[in-house]
Amino acid sequence: MKPRALFFGSPAFAVPAFEALADEAEVVGVVSQPDKPAGRGQELRAPEVKLAAQRRLPSVPIFQPVKIRTGELEASLRALSPDIAIVVAYGRILHAPLLALPRLGCWNLHASLLPKLRGAAPIQWSIIRGESTTGVALMRMDEGLDTGAVAATVRCEITAHDTTGTLSPRLAALGAALLADTLPALVAGTVTLTPQDDTQATLAPLLTKEDGRLSFSEAAFAVSCRARGVDPWPGAWTNLKGEVLKLFGPSVIAAEGARAAPGTIVGMDERGVHVACGRGVVSFAELQSPGRRRLPAVAAAAGRVIAVGDRLGEPS
Numbered sequence: 469m470k471p472r473a474l475f476f477g478s479p480a481f482a483v484p485a486f487e488a489l490a491d492e493a494e495v496v497g498v499v500s501q502p503d504k505p506a507g508r509g510q511e512l513r514a515p516e517v518k519l520a521a522q523r524r525l526p527s528v529p530i531f532q533p534v535k536i537r538t539g540e541l542e543a544s545l546r547a548l549s550p551d552i553a554i555v556v557a558y559g560r561i562l563h564a565p566l567l568a569l570p571r572l573g574c575w576n577l578h579a580s581l582l583p584k585l586r587g588a589a590p591i592q593w594s595i596i597r598g599e600s601t602t603g604v605a606l607m608r609m610d611e612g613l614d615t616g617a618v619a620a621t622v623r624c625e626i627t628a629h630d631t632t633g634t635l636s637p638r639l640a641a642l643g644a645a646l647l648a649d650t651l652p653a654l655v656a657g658t659v660t661l662t663p664q665d666d667t668q669a670t671l672a673p674l675l676t677k678e679d680g681r682l683s684f685s686e687a688a689f690a691v692s693c694r695a696r697g698v699d700p701w702p703g704a705w706t707n708l709k710g711e712v713l714k715l716f717g718p719s720v721i722a723a724e725g726a727r728a729a730p731g732t733i734v735g736m737d738e739r740g741v742h743v744a745c746g747r748g749v750v751s752f753a754e755l756q757s758p759g760r761r762r763l764p765a766v767a768a769a770a771g772r773v774i775a776v777g778d779r780l781g782e783p784s
Contacts, residue, residue: 470494471655474545474553474570478515481636482556484644485577486517489554490524492651496548498525499541501559502532536560545569552654554647555609559588567609574609575654577643579636580672581605581621583664586614587672591639592632594672596679596697598689600626602635604643606650608661615669617661620650629719631699677702682715684731684781688748692718695752706731706780713780716762717753724748731781733774741765743780 473493475486478501489495498521506513521530529548533541542565552572555562557579567574580590582605587593594602603623607616622642626635653659680702682691695704695718704715717740726744728734735742740753756762757773768774 471551471572471651472496472549474499474548474550475517475521476500476553476555476558476562477517478559479557480516481579481640482517482558483520484640485554485556485647486520487524488644488648489651492648493552495521495525495528496550497529497531497545499531499533499545499558502534536566537563539565542566542569556643561611561613562609564611567611572655572657575619576607576609576614576616577647578605578607578614579603579639579643581623582607582614582618583666583669585670585672588674590672591636592672592675592697594697595626595630595632595635596694598693602626602639604639604646606643606646607664615664615666617663619654619659619661620646622646629696631696633700675702680705682706682781684743684750685746688720688723688726688745688750691743691745691750692720695750708774708778708780711758713774714756714762715752716755719751719753720748721751722749729779731779733776733778733780735776736765736769738766741769741774 471493473489473495474497475489475495476499477486500515500518503512503514518530521528531541531544546569550570553570553574555574555576562574580594581603585593601623603621605618606620607618610616624639624642680698682694682704684691695715698704705712721742724747726749728744730744730746732744733741734744734749740751742749742751752765754762755765755768
């Protein structure tokens with residue numbers, strides 16, 4: 469008999485895991501974030517997990533509580549008699565009554581190799597911090613921030629051109645496969661749990677818009693890592709002539725030897741606009757000025773948005 473399962477999740481990253489769970493278990497309830505205004509029109513938009521659940525399991529109840537500690541959600545979920553709960557990027561920390569509700573516990577798919585990068589933005593910070601490898605961990609949840617014992621992991625390479633936008637789908641697919649492979653052992657109670665070494669823990673807090681600001685006094689590799697880690701949100705940006713300039717598609721073209729002040733545009737070619745850093749040179753393939761569309765760097769240069777000798781990073 470398939471286990472009765474709850475699924476907690478919100479963004480697109482969680483959808484593959486939801487689909488995997490729906491293949492292997494009887495999903496009796498889905499919990500997601502409330503619909504939120506989005507886009508220029510600020511129309512309400514449903515979380516991707518909600519949309520996926522409506523397509524796949526139209527008769528299953530979907531809960532979108534604004535607050536989860538009132539007791540209402542707990543009562544509703546208890547009435548469903550769940551055996552197990554799977555949590556993937558839900559966006560809220562579950563408190564003790566919810567964690568204790570399923571008889572087989574609550575299990576979280578987290579997009580890092582725990583105890584590294586505990587927190588809300590592990591994919592982004594794995595790239596920003598220049599990691600070459602990351603992965604997904606399946607852990608039994610406790611009341612701490614991603615501190616539970618780990619049941620299984622899978623590793624994933626971070627390439628020199630990965631952004632959060634390209635790495636996230638690969639990790640989502642790996643996490644879904646890991647869940648499908650491990651779920652039978654979770655249900656049977658035969659999984660081996662490995663406590664995390666708290667002394668090796670690092671944090672991955674939510675990003676802010678300020679995290680997208682590039683500091684060209686850093687090495688070219690660090691500038692590239694940050695620009696890729698904040699793509700697509702909040703996006704990499706700097707200042708030029710008192711205006712915000714957004715930058716995309718970074719690559720390190722020289723690890724050493726820039727003979728110009730950090731932030732100076734030292735050249736342009738088919739690879740993009742080349743910017744001197746504290747050490748080395750980084751190139752950006754595309755640029756976007758306020759009120760203008762995103763352009764290849766060479767087109768921006770032709771339109772006189774930028775020129776060799778301009779210096780990025782000036783205060784706005």
